[in-house]
Amino acid sequence: MKALDIAEVAAQTGVPASALRFYEEKGLIASIGRRGLKRLFTPDVVQRLSLIALGRLAGFSLDEIAGMFATDGRLRIKREQLAAKADDLDRRIHRMAAMRDGLRHAAKCSAPSHLECPTFRRLVNAAGQLNRKTAGKSKALRKKR
Structure with missing residues (x-):
């Protein structure tokens, strides 16, 4: 060796x-x-x-x-942890695909302004809601510390 x-x-x-x-x-x-x-x-x-x-x-x-490695160096991945991460990735992929589709629509939209495009406004609103959820989780985590 x-x-x-x-x-x-x-x-x-x-x-x-x-x-x-x-x-x-x-x-x-x-x-x-x-x-x-x-x-x-x-x-x-x-x-x-x-x-x-x-x-x-x-x-x-x-x-x-x-945490996926035992003290002897062997791999010890919990299958439930992998399944949970796969579910999380599915949710992310779904959100990202919706974002991609919305951006493609906004790029081609004939509305005079992006803010006049209903699809683009839905994207903006969804981003704001996600941002508020994330900020709320961050506050809760800081309070726990």
Whole structure:
């Protein structure tokens, strides 16, 4: 087993060395020592970084991703957690598709002004409602702290 230094891991994965150090600090990956000033990793860190990338693309936080690894380094993803994230992605996809369709309509709309277009106004109203919901959740989270 040939150890990889941090520069080799960064080159193979496209993950910057600064992110690798941060991931190590968060407990997502672990170095096995040093060669001079450079951290060393086992080759399996490449697959672990791919799993982290998949989790990030799916919208999981780094803390959620960290919880998907057992203390021995094995993967322990709860199927319910994956199903819940898939449901969340479905909701996001639906919202984004509606947004895309509304923007395409507004781009072609013959109304003299975008604000005179009923479709565009619905988009604006929906964005305002979503913003208010998000702000309310943020306030509730701050109060809990």
